[in-house]
Amino acid sequence: MPIWCINPDCNESNSEEQRDCQTCKSSLVFEWGESYRIIWSNIGTKEKPWIAEKKLPDGVVISRVYEATNGTQTSILKVLYSTDQTYVRLFEREFDLLDRLNRERRESKKNNCSFPRVPEVPNHPDISGQVNFKLKRDITVRYLMMEKINGQNLTEWKESNNNTKVTEEQAIQWLKEILIILNKIHELNFVHRDIHPRNIIKTPNNELVLIDYGCVREILDNVDTQLTQVFSLGYTPNEQVRRKAVKQSDFYALGHTFVYLLTGYHPRAIERQNTDWRTLTENISISFLNLIDWLKEEEIERRPNNIKVILDCLNKLKDGEDLETWMQRNNHEPIDEELAIDYLIKLA
Template identity: 35%
Template sequence: MTQNNNYREKQEQLNQLLSKDNRYKVVKFLGGGGFGETWEVDDQGTGKVLKVLHRESPKAIELFKREAEVLKKLNHPGIPKVEPDGYFILPQEGGNQNLHCLVMEKIEGLDLEKWLEENGYQPITQEQAIAWLKQLAEILALVHEQNWFHRDIKPANIMLRLNGQLALIDFGAVREVTDTFVEKHQQGNVTKIGSRPYAPPEQVKGQAEYRSDFFALGRSFVCLLTGKLDNNWHNWRDSATQISDPLADLINDLMASAPERRPENAQDILQRLEIIDIESSILSILSVLGQPARLIAEPILRSKIPKWAKQSRIPKIALYGRTGAGKSSLVNAMMGNEVAKVRVDKPETLDPESYPCER
C-alpha cells in the first residue's frame, strides 16, 4: 500500500511539472530499473511511454542521452519511435536535481518473456523461430549499419506487437562504434552492461562489440525454442526436438564463445535463414514424391538453393505500362546507369525472373 501511495505521489509531482507545457499527462506507472522509472503518458490523445532518469551520475546521463539520440535516428517499425523533441529536461525547484525525460512510442503487446509465460511456456515451432529471427536480424542489420549495437537483447526486451511483428526495445545500453570505442575495446575498458545469462563472455569482460548482440539473440531463442528461461545452454538441443539440425547449428553459431566464430553480420544470418527456409520447403515437396522421382528431383532442387536464397534478398520492382512508355528509361535513371533491359511480357506469360541490378 505504501509503495502504491509513493507511485501516486510521484505521478502527481510529474503531472505538476509536465503541466507547464500542457502536453503530456501521466496515466500510470509501468516499471522501474536501476537508472529510472517508466510511465505511460497521454500525448494529446496518443498513448506513449515516458522514461524518467532518477540517477544524475554522468554515466547514467550519458547512456540516457545516447538512447534518445539512437532512437531519433533509427526509423523502423521494429524500433520505438522518438520525436525530435522527445528528450527534454524538467527543472525542479528547491534544489532538487533536474529530471531527464525521454518520451517514445508505446508499443502495444507483450514482451516475449511474458508471452512465453501466458502461453504456458510452450516452445515455439521452427516456422515461428525462423520468422522471428528474420525480423530481429533485419532490425539488427539497421542498428549495426548505423555503427550501434544494443548490448541488452533478451526476451523481456523484445515486444510482440498486436499485428504479430516484433520490436526491439530498451536501447539504454546501446553503444556506438567510434575510434574511442575501438581503443577502449582493445584495452577491455568498455562499460560492462547487459543481462546475464544473455551477455557473452567478451561483454562480461568489458569488450562488447556488435557480434555480442548475436550471442544474446541466440540465447533468447534457446529460451523460446525450449520454453525454459533457465537453460542448460550446452544441452538445450535435447529440449528443442521440433527444429531441424541446420537451424540448431545456426543458434549454436550465434552463441559461439568467441565473436569471430559467430556470423559475420546480420546479413549472414538472414542468408542462412533463407537457406533453412527453402530447405524445409524442399523437404516437404520431396516427402510426397515416390522414391524414383525423389532421387531425380532432390539433387536438382538442392542445387538451386543458393540462387533462390540470394534472389529472395534482392528487392524487386515491377513496372507496368504500354510499349515505349519509358519504363526502362525510368529504371536506368533511378539506378544511375544502364542496367535495365527492354523486355515485353504478356500478363499470361510474365517471366518471374528479375534482371540483376546493382546501384
Template identity: 30%
Template sequence: MSICINPSCPRPNHPDNANNRFCQSCGSDLVIQGRYRVMRLLSDKSGFGKIYEAYQQGIPKIVKVLKEDLNSDAKAVELFEQEAAVLGQLNHPGIPQVDGYFQYQTRGGLLLHCIGMEKIQGPNLEEWLQQQDNRPISQDQAIAWLKQLAIILQQVHNQHYLHRDIKPSNIMLKPDGQLVLIDFGTAREETRTYLAKLGAGYGITAIISSGYT
C-alpha cells in the first residue's frame, strides 16, 4: 500500500500506487521529498495537521502535513515551522527526533507544509488507560512516570522552551516503558516578557489542541 497525500486527489488509495513512483490517480509524487513513501493516514483529528505513517528505506517514520485550509494562515504556518525548529534543538529519548521541515508540491501545484520525524511505537497514555479499562495506576507507576516526565521537561526548559500542552494524549508509552512527550506545535520560547505575563495571569493566548501533531 502507498497513498497519495494530495488533498485534491480523487483516489489517494489507488491499488496501483504501491508499485509506482507517481500517483495513478492524480500524478503527484508518491516519494515525498525523495525519501518518504507514505503508507497510511493515522489521524486527521489534530487541530493543525494530518498525521501519516511513512517509510524511509524500511525505517518507520511520521510525516505530518499542515491542513491545506491553513496554508494562508500565517500564524498556523509559523507554529508548524516552529514545531520542527523546537524539536531540532532537543535530544532526548523522551522527545521525538525530527528530520526537519520541508515543503511538498502536488501535481496540481498546491504547496503543502510538512515535517518528517521519528515514529514512536506504542500507544499514548489516553489510549493505554482505555486499554486498562481506566483502572487507577499504582502509586509506584505514577511516581516512575512523573520522574520520567520531569526529566523530559527539564530538557525542554533547559533549551528555554515551554511545551504548553501536556496531557495523556500527548504522552506516548514505548514498549520498553520509556515515555515520550509529543506535539510541540504550541511550544513557546521562554522570554522575560512572556514569563511576567504568565505570572500575572493576563495576556496569554488560549490554546486548544486535540493531540498528536
C-alpha cells in the first residue's frame, strides 16, 4: 500500500516501511494517540490523493483532508498548512467543538442517555500536534484526526436511488435527527454555517450524521472576517454572505436542504426556473410545506426562534394530521359551531 507525502510541493508516494518521504524528507507519520499514515482514497487520484482541499485565489493551499490508517482502521486526517491566525482559529474551533461534543456523548453513554451521532475524535495528545517539514526552511503544520463516517452523503444517496423524492414521513424523521444534532451545536454557542446535502451522511444503519465542522463560528463573534466567509450556492442565507451568521442561518440552509430532498432539484435550479418548489413535491401535506418555507424565510426575524419550536411543530405533524387532510378524509363536511370555536381558541 503506498503511503503519501502531505508536503503540498511534493505529494509523492512512498513504501510502507518509510518514515520520511524519500523525495522531500518530510515526515510520513502522524502521532495522534497512535501512529497514522496517509493512504490513497478512492475519492482522490494519483496526482491528488486528498479528499478535499481549500486554496486561496493565487493557488496557495490552506488545508487538505486525507484518509489515514493506523494499520487497523481508516480515519480522516485534516491538515492545516496556513499560519494565518484566522484559519488557525477556525481549525482550533473545529477541534474544540468536536472535542466537547465527544465528551458529552461519552458522558451520556455512561448515564444511559441518548446523544446524537457525531464524528468521534480518537484519543489525542492536544491541539498542538504538529509536523515539521524538512525543506529549505522548516514549515510547521497543524493536523486533526477524526472518525471516518461510512455511508453516503444525501446527494450521493439521492443519485444512487434514481433521484427518488423522500416521503413526508421520512423527511420528518430526518429533519428531527438533524435538528437534534444541530441543537447540541447551538447549545455550545456555535453556528455550523455549512449545512447542505453533501455534509449529511446516511450511514449503513440509516443514521444521519452532520459532518464538516471546519466552518463553525462561535455565536459570540458578531461579525465574520472576509477570510472566514462561507458560501454554498443555494443554501447560504444573505446575512451569512454579509458575514453575519446567526443560529437562524442554519435553519435557512436546512430548509433548502429539504427542498432538494422533497423535489429532487437543487434550490438554485428551482430559482433559475422561477418555479414554486411546492409544485415539484408529491403527497406532502400543506403543514409540512409551510414548515419548510418557515425555515427558509429570507428575513431572519421571520424564521423560527429556536430548535425547540421546530421540533414541537414536527411532533404535532407526526402525531396528527393537518386540518386540510382531515377535511379531505371527511369529504369536506362542514364542522359544527362548537368544534369550530374550540379549534379557533386553540389556534389563537
